[in-house]
Structures are given as C-alpha cells and as structure tokens.
Amino acid sequence: RKEVEQDPGPFNVPEGATVAFNCTYSNSASQSFFWYRQDCRKEPKLLMSVYSSGNEDGRFTAQLNRASQYISLLIRDSKLSDSATYLCVVNLNSGNTPLVFGKGTRLSVIA
Amino acid sequence: DAMVIQNPRYQVTQFGKPVTLSCSQTLNHNVMYWYQQKSSQAPKLLFHYYDKDFNNEADTPDNFQSRRPNTSFCFLDIRSPGLGDAAMYLCATSPRGAMNTEAFFGQGTRLTVV
Numbered sequence: 001r002k003e004v005e006q007d008p009g010p011f012n013v014p015e016g017a018t019v020a021f022n023c024t025y026s027n028s029a030s031q032s033f034f035w036y037r038q039d040c041r042k043e044p045k046l047l048m049s050v051y052s053s054g055n056e057d058g059r060f061t062a063q064l065n066r067a068s069q070y071i072s073l074l075i076r077d078s079k080l081s082d083s084a085t086y087l088c089v090v091n092l093n094s095g096n097t098p099l100v101f102g103k104g105t106r107l108s109v110i111a
Numbered sequence: 112d113a114m115v116i117q118n119p120r121y122q123v124t125q126f127g128k129p130v131t132l133s134c135s136q137t138l139n140h141n142v143m144y145w146y147q148q149k150s151s152q153a154p155k156l157l158f159h160y161y162d163k164d165f166n167n168e169a170d171t172p173d174n175f176q177s178r179r180p181n182t183s184f185c186f187l188d189i190r191s192p193g194l195g196d197a198a199m200y201l202c203a204t205s206p207r208g209a210m211n212t213e214a215f216f217g218q219g220t221r222l223t224v225v
Contacts, residue, residue, distance in 0.1 A: 098144055
C-alpha cells in the first residue's frame with residue numbers, strides 16, 4: 001500500500017458545483033496533514049492545514065478521520081480559478097522524517 | 112519577499128554535462144528538501160537534510176548529489192544529466208518536528224537536458 005493515495009482524477013465539474021477529494025494514508029503515526037494546491041508548471045502552495053476537529057476557510061473545508069486514516073477536502077461553489085492539482089501531504093513529525101506527497105488530484109472547473 | 116529562493120528558474124544543460132541547482136532560505140529552518148517533479152506527476156523526494164544530517168531516498172540515483180554548506184543554502188548537483196532528468200526541481204524547507212507546520216517551497220528550477 002502506498003504511503004499516501006489519492007484519486008488522480010481528473011474531476012471535471014461545472015462552475016458552482018461542490019466537489020470533494022479524499023486522501024488515505026498508511027502510517028497511523030502520522031501527525032500533520034495538509035492540502036497543497038499546484039498550478040500548472042508552478043510550485044505547490046499550501047492551501048490549508050488539516051486539524052483533527054476539521055477546519056474551514058471560506059469555500060474550502062478539510063476533515064481528518066484518524067480512525068479510517070483519511071483526510072478530505074471539500075470545495076463549495078467551485079470557481080474557474082479553482083482548476084489546479086490538489087496534493088495531499090502527510091508528515092510524521094518525528095525527528096528526521098520528510099513530508100510525503102500524494103500524486104495529486106486534478107480538478108477542472110468548467111464554465 | 113520570497114523566503115525560499117531557487118536559482119536559476121530555468122536551466123538548460125547538455126547531456127552529460129554536470130549542473131548545479133541552488134536553493135537558499137531566509138527562514139532558518141532546520142530541514143531542507145529536494146524534490147523532482149516530472150510532468151503530471153507528484154513531487155518525488157530525492158533527499159533531505161535535517162540540519163547537517165543528509166538523508167538519501169533509497170531510489171535516488173547516484174547521479175544526484177547534494178551539499179548543504181550552511182543552514183541557508185542547499186545545492187543539488189547532477190553529475191551527468193540524462194534526458195530522463197529533465198524535470199522541475201523543487202526545494203522546500205520546514206522547521207524541525209513542528210506540529211502542523213507546512214513546507215515552504217521555492218519556485219522551482221525547470222531543467223531541460225539537450
């Protein structure tokens with residue numbers, strides 16, 4: 001089983017739609033979780049951290065389910081500018097361990 | 112102001128000609144990463160430094176080396192670039208072991224091998 005798994009998509013949704021992505025991780029000792037957004041030919045940029053209690057930032061909601069070892073990202077009222085690849089990132093936060101990236105989920109929002 | 116700076120943004124090198132990519136940071140973070148990202152793929156970790164401790168991923172080819180002379184700078188050396196090494200190379204930093212602290216990425220260096 002891969003450390004971090006995501007559905008690669010693409011998810012093609014109309015403007016205004018609600019779309020959700022899931023990401024599963026294999027290491028139950030993982031401590032920190034993030035969603036990054038990456039535009040074509042650009043570097044990844046942090047979209048939001050994911051906290052145990054769930055967190056919301058405008059149209060974006062992230063949830064963590066430790067029991068089932070997955071995190072989710074919900075985007076409401078999709079905009080054309082939301083079109084990007086969304087990367088799930090997991091960190092063990094113990095000493096010398098690096099961030100682990102999922103392969104990303106591609107989203108295309110269509111007018 | 113950019114906190115993780117990669118130079119150059121674009122690099123063209125000849126097949127087999129050594130090339131060095133550089134990364135600097137103003138964040139004083141302990142950890143620095145080098146990722147390779149090919150088109151439509153996730154960033155692939157090549158190696159990372161935890162302070163001066165170098166950690167190589169098992170599947171990183173020997174052709175790739177790294178140096179971290181001080182906290183602020185980290186270099187990626189590709190000794191004999193092949194066509195398959197053409198990619199975006201991303202440098203990132205993070206503080207050691209901090210909870211819920213993300214990695215900060217530079218803008219990347221896009222390497223072309225001709």
